[in-house]
Amino acid sequence: MLVLTHGDLVTRTSYNHDVLFRVKSIEGSLVKLIGEHVRLEADAPLEDLNKVSGSEYLERKTHINKQEACSYRLFRQDYRLLKEKREVEAGGSYQDSDEKSNYFQISPRILHIDGDPLFLKKCVQLYEQLGLQVHGQYIQEKNMPLEVVALVKKIQPEIVVLTGHDAYSKSKGSTKDLESYRHSRYFVEAVRNLRQHYPHFDQLVIFAGACQSHFESLIKAGANFASSPARVNIHAIDPVYVAARIAYTSFMDHINIWDVVRNTISGEKGLGGLQTRGLLRIGMPYSEDVEN
Structure with a gap:
């Protein structure tokens, strides 16, 4: 008999054996599981x-590392293009990252x-x-509707990511x-509670959802971006790339919207959203003290 902890x-x-899980808890013969790399609960x-051996884990981890490295590389390419555009808007020509910009x-x-x-x-x-700049907070999904408004009032962010695990x-x-x-x-209730206090979609940008989440309800509740249009699994770091693009x-x-989701591991089947304004502002002349 299999022994698990x-x-x-x-x-x-x-x-x-499609998804690698971590054992969350064991209740008799029923085991609660959470995805090791995807935001799925089961x-x-x-x-x-089936207990996964060390060699099998390394093989799966190598594959995931390649996916993550590809997403990061694509985002950095997009970031370079965005930076080039900012240089032009600031009145100068594009400069390599080793040179001082003329704006902050x-x-x-x-x-x-x-x-x-x-x-x-x-x-x-x-x-x-x-x-x-990010403030990270662990809150169980069921407690998010109760705690999110007070936390947003305290932190005063422009972007809120509400995620964790989910399943259909x-x-x-x-x-x-x-x-x-x-x-x-x-997730829906947490988004709805936030929109009661922050109704403007470009004042507070919200991403909400996890694996297989009810995309349509999240959007109707007031999320700018959400998962999962095709009820597929999303990778653990996908919400980060959505927030970073904004x-x-x-x-x-x-x-x-395509520019937001194309660098994620899940793509358009896992993520979608509404037309939204970016949130970055530039100023001149360059001042490291202002930027930091």
Whole structure:
């Protein structure tokens, strides 16, 4: 008989071992699981699980690392194009990163609220790697509607990310029914509560959702961007790239939705949204003290 403990890595035989999970908890013969690389939550009977060996984990991790590196490289290419455009708008010619710019930039504050503390840590590290100011907060999905407004009032961000884990269950009903989803209703309620206080879509930009989340309800509740239009899984770091694209686009420009999702691992099946203005502002002359 398979023996599991909290944090063990497993796959499900009934799903052809497609997703790598961490064991969240064990209740008798039922095991609660959360995705190791995707924002999916699931339950499975003990007999359906297969414990992952070290070599198999390294093989899967290598594949994921390649996907993440590709997304990062594509974003950096886009960032360079955005920087070139800012140089021109500031009245100068494009300069390489080694040269001093003749302008400074004020990027928006980001509040990233995550239902997974390990994913939160990984996302915060990526924000910092991308040069963005972020406040990360771990809150369980079910508590987000209760805590999000007070936290936004305290942090005063321009971008809010509400994410964690989610899942759609066919056995619970139609894809149109919020009760068929593990956490979508909490994301929806949290977005709706925020919009009651911050109704302007370009004043507070909201991303909400996780794997297989009810995209349409999240958009109707007031999210600028959300997951998951095709009810597919989304990667742990995908919300970061959505927020980063908004943060590095000038407030004078509208964001092309395709430009937001094309550098994510999940793409347009996993992420979508509304036309939204960027939030970056530039100023002159250059001042390191102002920018920092």
